[in-house]
Amino acid sequence: MDSLTSHDLDHFFKPASLAVVGATPNKSKGGYSIMANMLEQFRGPIYPVNPRYEEILGVKCYPSISAIPAPVELAIVFVPAHAVPAVIEDAVRAGVKAALVESGGFAETGPEGQRLQDEMMAIARRAGIRIWGPNCTGLVNTREVIFTPFMRLPHVELSQIRGNVSIIAQSGMLAAGYMLQMISSGFFKLGKACAIGNKADIDETEVLEYLAGDADTEVVMAYLESIVDGRAFLEAARRTVASKPLIVLKSGRTREAAQAAMSHTASLAGADEVIEGALRQIGAFRARDFMQMMRIGKAFSLNPQPFETASPNGDQVALVTVSGGGGVVTIDLMSSHGLYPAKLDPATIDKLKQVFPPWMPPSNPVDIWPAIEQVGVERAVGESLCAVLEDDNVDGAILLTFASRDTAGFPAQKLGEACGRLHKPIISWVFGDVRFFDEYRQRMEGQGIPVYDELETCVEAMAAYLIYAKARR
Amino acid sequence: MDSLTSHDLDHFFKPASLAVVGATPNKSKGGYSIMANMLEQFRGPIYPVNPRYEEILGVKCYPSISAIPAPVELAIVFVPAHAVPAVIEDAVRAGVKAALVESGGFAETGPEGQRLQDEMMAIARRAGIRIWGPNCTGLVNTREVIFTPFMRLPHVELSQIRGNVSIIAQSGMLAAGYMLQMISSGFFKLGKACAIGNKADIDETEVLEYLAGDADTEVVMAYLESIVDGRAFLEAARRTVASKPLIVLKSGRTREAAQAAMSHTASLAGADEVIEGALRQIGAFRARDFMQMMRIGKAFSLNPQPFETASPNGDQVALVTVSGGGGVVTIDLMSSHGLYPAKLDPATIDKLKQVFPPWMPPSNPVDIWPAIEQVGVERAVGESLCAVLEDDNVDGAILLTFASRDTAGFPAQKLGEACGRLHKPIISWVFGDVRFFDEYRQRMEGQGIPVYDELETCVEAMAAYLIYAKARR
Numbered sequence: 001m002d003s004l005t006s007h008d009l010d011h012f013f014k015p016a017s018l019a020v021v022g023a024t025p026n027k028s029k030g031g032y033s034i035m036a037n038m039l040e041q042f043r044g045p046i047y048p049v050n051p052r053y054e055e056i057l058g059v060k061c062y063p064s065i066s067a068i069p070a071p072v073e074l075a076i077v078f079v080p081a082h083a084v085p086a087v088i089e090d091a092v093r094a095g096v097k098a099a100l101v102e103s104g105g106f107a108e109t110g111p112e113g114q115r116l117q118d119e120m121m122a123i124a125r126r127a128g129i130r131i132w133g134p135n136c137t138g139l140v141n142t143r144e145v146i147f148t149p150f151m152r153l154p155h156v157e158l159s160q161i162r163g164n165v166s167i168i169a170q171s172g173m174l175a176a177g178y179m180l181q182m183i184s185s186g187f188f189k190l191g192k193a194c195a196i197g198n199k200a201d202i203d204e205t206e207v208l209e210y211l212a213g214d215a216d217t218e219v220v221m222a223y224l225e226s227i228v229d230g231r232a233f234l235e236a237a238r239r240t241v242a243s244k245p246l247i248v249l250k251s252g253r254t255r256e257a258a259q260a261a262m263s264h265t266a267s268l269a270g271a272d273e274v275i276e277g278a279l280r281q282i283g284a285f286r287a288r289d290f291m292q293m294m295r296i297g298k299a300f301s302l303n304p305q306p307f308e309t310a311s312p313n314g315d316q317v318a319l320v321t322v323s324g325g326g327g328v329v330t331i332d333l334m335s336s337h338g339l340y341p342a343k344l345d346p347a348t349i350d351k352l353k354q355v356f357p358p359w360m361p362p363s364n365p366v367d368i369w370p371a372i373e374q375v376g377v378e379r380a381v382g383e384s385l386c387a388v389l390e391d392d393n394v395d396g397a398i399l400l401t402f403a404s405r406d407t408a409g410f411p412a413q414k415l416g417e418a419c420g421r422l423h424k425p426i427i428s429w430v431f432g433d434v435r436f437f438d439e440y441r442q443r444m445e446g447q448g449i450p451v452y453d454e455l456e457t458c459v460e461a462m463a464a465y466l467i468y469a470k471a472r473r
Numbered sequence: 474m475d476s477l478t479s480h481d482l483d484h485f486f487k488p489a490s491l492a493v494v495g496a497t498p499n500k501s502k503g504g505y506s507i508m509a510n511m512l513e514q515f516r517g518p519i520y521p522v523n524p525r526y527e528e529i530l531g532v533k534c535y536p537s538i539s540a541i542p543a544p545v546e547l548a549i550v551f552v553p554a555h556a557v558p559a560v561i562e563d564a565v566r567a568g569v570k571a572a573l574v575e576s577g578g579f580a581e582t583g584p585e586g587q588r589l590q591d592e593m594m595a596i597a598r599r600a601g602i603r604i605w606g607p608n609c610t611g612l613v614n615t616r617e618v619i620f621t622p623f624m625r626l627p628h629v630e631l632s633q634i635r636g637n638v639s640i641i642a643q644s645g646m647l648a649a650g651y652m653l654q655m656i657s658s659g660f661f662k663l664g665k666a667c668a669i670g671n672k673a674d675i676d677e678t679e680v681l682e683y684l685a686g687d688a689d690t691e692v693v694m695a696y697l698e699s700i701v702d703g704r705a706f707l708e709a710a711r712r713t714v715a716s717k718p719l720i721v722l723k724s725g726r727t728r729e730a731a732q733a734a735m736s737h738t739a740s741l742a743g744a745d746e747v748i749e750g751a752l753r754q755i756g757a758f759r760a761r762d763f764m765q766m767m768r769i770g771k772a773f774s775l776n777p778q779p780f781e782t783a784s785p786n787g788d789q790v791a792l793v794t795v796s797g798g799g800g801v802v803t804i805d806l807m808s809s810h811g812l813y814p815a816k817l818d819p820a821t822i823d824k825l826k827q828v829f830p831p832w833m834p835p836s837n838p839v840d841i842w843p844a845i846e847q848v849g850v851e852r853a854v855g856e857s858l859c860a861v862l863e864d865d866n867v868d869g870a871i872l873l874t875f876a877s878r879d880t881a882g883f884p885a886q887k888l889g890e891a892c893g894r895l896h897k898p899i900i901s902w903v904f905g906d907v908r909f910f911d912e913y914r915q916r917m918e919g920q921g922i923p924v925y926d927e928l929e930t931c932v933e934a935m936a937a938y939l940i941y942a943k944a945r946r
Contacts (some may be wrong), residue, residue, distance in 0.1 A: 109832070154906065171798025173842065177875050177905040185907040225801055249802070256814050257804035260797070260838055289806065290799075290904065291927040324733070325644025326763070328698055329722070331730035333762065341729050359582070365733055369646065402650045431763065432650040433627065434658040454764040 008130050009202070009210045011098035013192065014144035015074035016044050019065050019096070021087050022078035022103075023048030023056050030102070030150030031078050035059075037153045038076075041145050047072060066094040074098050076138065076148055081105030084134065085119045092127040099124065101134035102150055102172075107198050108135050121200050136197025137172030140179060142190050143216050149176045149195070156183055163189020164218035165301045166211050168204055170196055170225045178290065187294055188301040191217045203228045205236045212240040218304035221247045221297050223290070227275065234278050241283045245300040245468050248279055249287040283471020285464040292460065299427070299450045299461040306472035307465055308423035309395045314470040316342035317462060318388035319365035320381070321400035322372070326429070326455065327365030330398060333456050337463040341365065342394045351387035355380050364388070377409040385415055389422050395466055396425040398458050399449075403432040407440045416447025425465045427451075429458045481603050482675070482683045484571035486665065487617035488547035489517050492538050492569070494560050495551035495576075496521030496529050503575070503623030504551050508532075510626045511549075514618050520545060538567040546570050549611065549621055554578030557607065558592045565600040572597065574607035575623055575645075580671050581608050594673050609670025610645030613652060615663050616689050622649045622668070629656055636662020637691035638774045639684050641677055643669055643698045651763065660767055661774040664690045676701045678709045685713040691777035694720045694770050696763070700748065707751050714756045718773040718941050721752055722760040756944020758937040765933065772900070772923045772934040779945035780938055781896035782868045787943040789815035790935060791861035792838035793854070794873035795845065799902070799928065800838030803871060806929050810936040814838065815867045824860035828853050837861070845879075855884040858899060859891050868939055869898040871931050872922075876905040880913045889920025898938045900924075902931045 020038060024031040031050070035057055038046050047070075048056040051063040062068050065075055065087070075091045077084060081103050091099050106117040117134065124131045132138060138148030142162035147153055149172065165188050169175035175195035182190055192214070194207050204224055211217045220240055227233045227250070240246045252258040279286050287293035310316075317339050321327040331341055341364050344352075352362035355371040366388060371380035381399070388394050399415075401407060407430075419426055428444055428451045430437055441451040452458050493511060497504040504523070508530055511519050520543075521529040524536040535541050538548055538560070548564045550557060554576050564572050579590040590607065597604045605611060611621030615635035620626055622645065638661050642648035648668035655663055665687070667680050677697055684690045693713055700706045700723070713719045725731040752759050760766035783789075790812050794800040804814055814837050817825075825835035828844040839861060844853035854872070861867050872888075874880060880903075892899055901917055901924045903910055914924040925931050 105832070169798070171796060173796040173875065174798045174904075177796065180877075180906045181904055183906075223798065225798060251798065251801040251805050253805045254808040256808065257801050260801045260804050260814070288809075289927060289929045290802065292929070323644060323646040323650065325642070325647045325696065325698060325724065328724040328730050328733045329763065331733050332724050332726045335727040335729065336761075341733070359578070402646065404653075431647075431654055432657075433653045454762060456762045456765070 008098070009206065011073055011130065012100060012132055012139060013141045013146065015098070015146065017047070017070065017072050018042065018044065018074040018076060019047040019049050019068060019072045020076050020078070021049040021065065023050050023061065025053065025056050033150050033152040034076060034078060034148060037147045037149070040153070041147045041158050043145060045070065064090045065096060066090050068094065072096050074100060077101045078103055078150055081113060081116050081134070085116065085123060088120050088123045088129065092123065092129060096129060098130045098132070100132040100138045100148055102136055102138055102148070104135040106134045106200070117198065117200050124201065131201040133197040134200060137176050137195040139195065140190065140193040142192070151176050154180070154183065161189050162191070163301065164191055164216070164304060165189065165297050166191040166214065166217040166220055167193045168196065168207050168211070168220070168222040168224070169194065170204070170223060172197060174223060174290065178294070188298045199228065205229060205232045208233070208236040208240055212236065212243060217244065219245050219297060219300040221293055223249045223251070223293070225251050230275055234275070234282065237279060237284055238282050241468070241471055244304060245464070246284040247287055247293055247296050247300070247464070248284055249290065249293045250275060280467070283468050285467065292457070295452060295457050296461055296464050299464060302445060302448045302450055303425065303465070307396065307425050307469040309466060309469045309473060310392050310424070311342070311395050314395050314466050315339050316393055316395045318342050318344065318391070318394045318397045319400065320368055320384045320388060320397055321365050322369050322402045323400055324365070324367050326400040327367065330400065330455055330459060331365070333459040337459050339459065339463055339466070342388075342391065344388065345391050345393055348387050348391040352384060355383050377406050378411050382411040382414045385426060386418050389418050389424050389426070394424070396427070396462050398462060399426055399428040401428055401430045401440065403430050403434070403436040403440055405436065407436050410440070410443070412443040412447045412449070415444075415449060419448060425462065427458045427461050429453070429455050481571070482679065484546055484603065485573060485605055485612060486614045486619065488571070488619065490520070490543065490545050491515065491517065491547040491549060492520040492522050492541060492545045493549050493551070494522040494538065496523050496534065498526065498529050506623050506625040507549060507551060507621060510620045510622070513626070514620045514631055516618060518543065537563050538569060539563050541567065544568060548572045550574045551576055551623055554586060554589050554607070558589065558596060561593050561596045561602065565596065565602060569602060571603045571605065573605040573611045573621055575609055575611055575621070577608040579607045580673070590671065590673050597674065604674040606670040607673060610649050610668040612668065613663065613666040615665070624649050627653065627656065634662050635664070636774065637664055637689070637777060638662065638770055639664040639687065639690040639693055640666045641669065641680050641684070641693070641695040641697070642667065643672075643677070643696060645670060647696060647763065651767070661771050672701065678702060678706045681706070681709040681713055685709065685716060690717065692718050692770060692773040694766055696722045696724070696766070698724050703748055707748070707755065710752060710757055711755050714941070714944055717777060718937075719757040720760055720766055720769050720773070720937070721757055722763065722766045723748060753940070756941050758940065765930070768925060768930050769934055769937050772937060775918060775921045775923055776898065776938070780869065780898050780942040782939060782942045782946060783865050783897070784815070784868050787868050787939050788812050789866055789868045791815050791817065791864070791867045791870045792873065793841055793857045793861060793870055794838050795842050795875045796873055797838070797840050799873040800840065803873065803928055803932060804838070806932040810932050812932065812936055812939070815861075815864065817861065818864050818866055821860050821864040825857060828856050850879050850882040851884050855887045858888055862891050862895050862897050862899070867897070869900070869935050871935060872899055872901040874901055874903045874913070876903050876907070876909040876913055878909065880909050883913070883916070885916040885920045885922070888917075888922060892921060898935065900931045900934050902926070902928050
């Protein structure tokens with residue numbers, strides 16, 4: 001890897017001007033989508049390049065980049081692989097700073113593709129041009145507003161989906177698909193999305209370092225099939241975690257998967273166990289599934305700042321539950337994720353007795369169904385959760401909720417304030433009548449309390465919060 | 474456990490008449506909900522019993538069961554624990570066959586409650602009355618239509634949610650909550666739900682045996698905090714799996730969870746590792762989370778009959794994917810669940826070449842994005858999946874789909890027919906634009922192909938299908 005500063009990446013994330021090499025008026029082609037997306041989103045000058053057309057989408061088209069009579073900072077390249085080296089030579093002539101090569105057909109396809117990729121890199125390195133890709137969908141930046149993928153963006157203002165989570169993904173389809181999923185589901189909002197493909201030049205470590213220093217990025221998620229330099233990546237991960245949460249989904253753990261990765265993005269999977277252990281030690285969360293990565297990402301998106309652990313090991317959790325059985329299963333799941341049921345302080349037990357019926361001695365899990373029947377939902381939920389969060393033996397609380405009309409009575413604001421005041425997380429599981437899920441989720445997440453319909457996710461998100469809190473203390 | 478035949482349970486599942494002891498006109502009480510639910514759902518005579526009222530909800534009320542001038546088959550009891558033994562004595566006098574005791578305050582609360590429970594059981598055993606519970610919400614039967622839980626049922630005809638999945642749950646709140654979730658989400662449809670509570674008499678093994686022989690039940694899910702007699706339960710599980718799929722979520726795996734279970738339903742957790750291994754050997758699926766149990770339940774609800782494995786170990790899976798990266802992660806997850814990527818037969822490779830572009834050699838994972846660009850969604854998806862399913866090295870296929878407008882072109886019916894003809898499962902993952910998820914799910918699940926938005930669930934469901942298929946072959 002070249003030892004250039006990450007500032008180089010500004011040429012990609014916020015270029016002043018750009019050329020789309022391979023632009024076309026044919027709507028079924030990626031070169032059309034790139035051009036059409038850019039015209040809707042990008043604020044600077046856009047120059048289509050294709051010797052076959054005079055004009056594309058109403059914009060004057062040029063036969064080559066060097067024919068453009070104005071400076072071009074970034075070239076987006078989507079032409080057949082064999083034509084790419086000549087395009088890069090042309091870009092060098094034109095004084096282009098950086099080239100984002102989306103075309104496939106390089107190292108991922110075998111020796112001939114590898115030769116083309118080497119040829120392209122030799123030209124770029126001689127001229128000091130940085131290369132993103134090849135074999136990728138490129139990047140999205142919702143602030144300076146650039147969207148390079150060769151899939152047509154649904155009609156949406158990128159500024160409206162602007163948020164604090166940035167994503168690195170080796171696979172372009174996944175990056176594009178998940179971005180669509182985020183846009184359409186409102187799961188969380190996006191800062192930057194980076195699909196790095198074959199990473200002939202710019203790799204996961206350089207992008208991660210850039211995002212670590214990016215003020216718009218408060219949470220980083222990374223999906224990687226390979227890691228070029230394990231030591232450098234772990235160092236960048238350590239620096240990232242010093243200022244923001246990091247979630248990593250590293251595939252190719254198994255021999256079979258590593259083989260599949262080889263033919264996908266020409267990646268050699270690394271020494272996986274070493275990376276797994278090191279990431280956990282650093283305080284990064286290692287995900288095993290895309291949806292799990294999204295869900296943990298939501299938790300951090302709601303609370304990017306670290307909580308403060310209270311107990312010596314930072315692994316003591318209180319359960320406040322409407323279902324005894326749910327409490328039992330949660331404790332099993334907690335054990336699998338390094339968390340333990342907190343032993344409540346006698347003073348906490350006394351506070352809980354205020355809302356508990358006399359026949360029921362409070363303990364952890366705090367079974368609040370009888371308390372709800374006695375004092376109502378608002379007091380039972382509010383006072384129980386505040387009592388356990390105020391306990392010095394408790395690092396965080398999981399609330400198990402039965403969704404119904406009553407859920408509207410949950411004191412979401414009071415709970416959110418308690419989390420903020422005590423610097424401890426609450427995470428809520430919800431089951432029951434799904435017609436009330438969305439309203440409950442919106443009320444709680446509006447107060448920074450993530451809501452999931454799967455118990456294991458609640459436990460994993462709590463583990464992620466507490467591991468990160470411990471790493472930061 | 475008494476060695477009575479499971480036919481005894483007909484008194485609970487399809488009583489000719491019933492009394493509600495503890496019925497009340499006070500809408501905030503469980504005794505009201507039981508009565509109101511029954512009046513809406515149950516077809517036989519219903520007798521409210523409460524010495525304080527002449528009439529409840531327009532129905533003549535009696536001071537005791539023995540005061541009812543007609544035979545009563547089932548007594549549903551929801552009065553304070555200390556009053557229950559006298560109610561059971563009264564039920565004996567009235568010739569009642571069975572009593573379902575929903576009241577809490579028994580063995581789960583300590584020695585005094587245990588004494589009350591023993592006293593109740595002594596009376597029942599002397600008279601040969603069977604007891605369901607105590608400390609439970611009882612049962613639901615969507616065919617003969619009985620609904621005993623003390624929560625008000627949302628306005629719904631039970632016959633409209635009638636289906637092939639039956640549930641045993643030790644915890645009443647969970648049984649009730651999940652039933653509500655099933656009703657409100659349409660996740661799958663319900664045969665019988667059985668919340669067995671403290672199981673002073675009727676236990677998980679007896680109910681499981683009943684459901685194994687129940688023609689309306691095609692799939693059994695069980696959530697258990699304890700198992701009274703491990704050997705008897707495993708024997709019943711073996712008999713169940715001989716005719717229908719069984720999914721078990723057994724909590725209290727850890728010491729901490731076992732303690733919590735003790736104070737919840739007075740359960741002593743059993744030798745868990747032994748049960749875990751034995752269940753897997755039998756061909757039952759061991760779940761770790763409620764939502765996971767529901768999701769695997771959906772897979773079996775769509776396909777209750779066993780598939781036929783083709784490969785010697787029945788663990789060879791083909792992946793057909795729009796995303797190379799998704800394929801890689803799937804293979805990692807498969808390794809964790811005992812599944813392997815199938816080596817495709819040369820004849821299959823030849824078939825795939827019909828839809829693949831010449832520059833791309835087909836292999837497993839079958840990356841169909843280039844094929845979709847070449848021949849369109851319908852042919853690329855349809856021919857690829859049929860080709861791999863027809864391969865004798867393949868036991869099942871996972872399809873990884875990017876949801877978009879194009880998903881409507883997927884040949885769902887053709888895929889469903891191939892599954893039926895070849896007796897092999899397809900399971901689909903979906904990501905991308907969530908606005909198209911529901912339509913895609915409905916089309917595919919209408920053809921018996923389960924759809925999930927989490928990759929790991931796809932892999933787990935495939936493992937569940939293949940383990941069951943292997944057990945049945």
